Amino acid sequence: xxxxxxxxxxxxxxxxxxxxxxxxxxxxxxxxxxxxxxxxxxxxxxxxxxxxxxxxxxxxxxxxxxxxxxxxxxxxxxxxxxxxxxxxxxxxxxxxxxxxxxxxxxxxxxxxxxxxxxxxxxxxxxxxxxxxxxxxxxxxxxxxxxxxxxxxxxxxxxxxxxxxxxxxxxxxxxxxxxxxxxxxxxxxxxxxxxxxxxxxxxxxxxxxxxxxxxxxxxxxxxxxxxxxxxxxxxxxxxxxxxxx
Numbered sequence: 200x201x202x203x204x205x206x207x208x209x210x211x212x213x214x215x216x217x218x219x220x221x222x223x224x225x226x227x228x229x230x231x232x233x234x235x236x237x238x239x240x241x242x243x244x245x246x247x248x249x250x251x252x253x254x255x256x257x258x259x260x261x262x263x264x265x266x267x268x269x270x271x272x273x274x275x276x277x278x279x280x281x282x283x284x285x286x287x288x289x290x291x292x293x294x295x296x297x298x299x300x301x302x303x304x305x306x307x308x309x310x311x312x313x314x315x316x317x318x319x320x321x322x323x324x325x326x327x328x329x330x331x332x333x334x335x336x337x338x339x340x341x342x343x344x345x346x347x348x349x350x351x352x353x354x355x356x357x358x359x360x361x362x363x364x365x366x367x368x369x370x371x372x373x374x375x376x377x378x379x380x381x382x383x384x385x386x387x388x389x390x391x392x393x394x395x396x397x398x399x400x401x402x403x404x405x406x407x408x409x410x411x412x413x414x415x416x417x418x419x420x421x422x423x424x425x426x427x428x429x430x431x432x433x434x435x436x437x438x439x440x441x442x443x
Contacts, residue, residue, distance in 0.1 A: 219254075220252065223254040224254050224255065227312070228414055228428075229341060229412045229434060229436060232410055232436060233339070233436055236339055236410070236438050237310075237339060238308060238337045238339075239262075240262040240263055240264040240308065241264070242263060242265055243307040244265065244266040244267075244306045245264045245266070245267045245268070245308045245310065246267075246268045246269075246270065246301070246306045246309050246310070246331070247267070247268070247270065247310050247311065248270055248299075248310065248311035248314060248315070248324070248328070249270065249271055249315070249317075250269030250270060250276070250280060251271060251276050251280070252276060252280050252283060253280030253289065253291065255269075255310055256268075256280070256289045257283070257284060260286050260288055260289055264288075265288065267286075267288060267289045268290050268291075268292065270291075270292050270293075270294040270296065270299070271291070271293065272293065272294065272295050272296070277291050277292075296314065296315070296317075296324050297318050297319065297323065297324065298323070299323075299324060300327060301327055301328070301330075303331065304330075304333045304334075305331050306332055306333070306336065307332070307333050308332075308336060308338075308339070309328045309331070309332060309337070309338045309339070310338075311341070311342075312340070312341050313341055313343065313434065314342075315340055316343045316348065316387050316389075317387055317388065318388060321388075321390070322401075322402070325399060325402035326402055328402075329402045329403050332441045333441070334441060334442065334443045335441060335442075335443045336440070336441045337440055337441075338437075338439045338440075338441075339437070339438045339439075340436070341434050341435065341436045341437075342395070342434065342435060343387065343433065343434055344432040344435045345389060345391050345395070346367055346370075346431050347431065347434070348376055349368060349370040350366050350367070350369060351369055351376065363427055363430055365430060365431040369389075370391065371391065372389075373388075373390045373394060374388065374389060375388060395437070396409075399439050403441065403442070404441060405440045405441075406437070406439050407438045407440050408438040409436075409437050409438075410435065410436040410437075412433070412434050412435065412436055413428055413429050414428050
């Protein structure tokens with residue numbers, strides 16, 4: 200079973216203070232890029248893998264999706280999502296993505312935001328999603344970038360001039376990484392970019408687009424705290440397709 204860190208009271212309280220928790224999709228600086236990569240959702244059946252507060256589910260509903268399923272392991276997250284949602288076309292379910300099963304050909308679009316790097320093994324979920332998508336269906340997800348997850352202790356190094364650099368140590372050593380983010384002992388998984396891509400290919404997907412996201416100059420001007428994000432990719436966004 201996956202670690203259910205979002206039901207940790209300290210972690211949940213900390214996560215609630217983030218812009219992406221308060222402002223929703225507009226509070227996520229990578230959202231503009233994700234939106235450009237998103238297929239048309241009108242009339243589509245959509246599943247959100249790790250839906251959190253349900254921001255994307257509600258956005259998909261507003262864009263005309265006819266059946267939306269939000270899945271999350273955290274009962275706290277799902278409770279908040281249900282409180283914020285007023286639509287019979289959105290269903291929220293408590294599910295562990297590591298052991299998920301979905302009916303064949305039941306969705307046209309599968310989406311996930313910053314959830315898949317928590318899974319110890321990505322292969323079962325990709326197999327599940329592949330068979331659950333209709334032919335021509337889309338998988339679009341973001342995850343922490345392997346450059347970000349590689350070091351055993353994540354953090355910036357500064358030289359004598361104050362220039363920041365991110366150590367890309369232990370890159371080839373895949374596996375568990377422990378971070379202390381809002382709570383101690385948060386378990387995430389490091390896998391190389393090649394492993395991500397090869398797992399998708401092995402599952403049968405066609406890779407359509409890979410974006411190693413970084414902020415634009417306009418975003419940095421509006422939010423100077425994003426300036427350090429141009430020094431290394433923290434996340435990547437990938438769109439893949441099930442062949443017709």
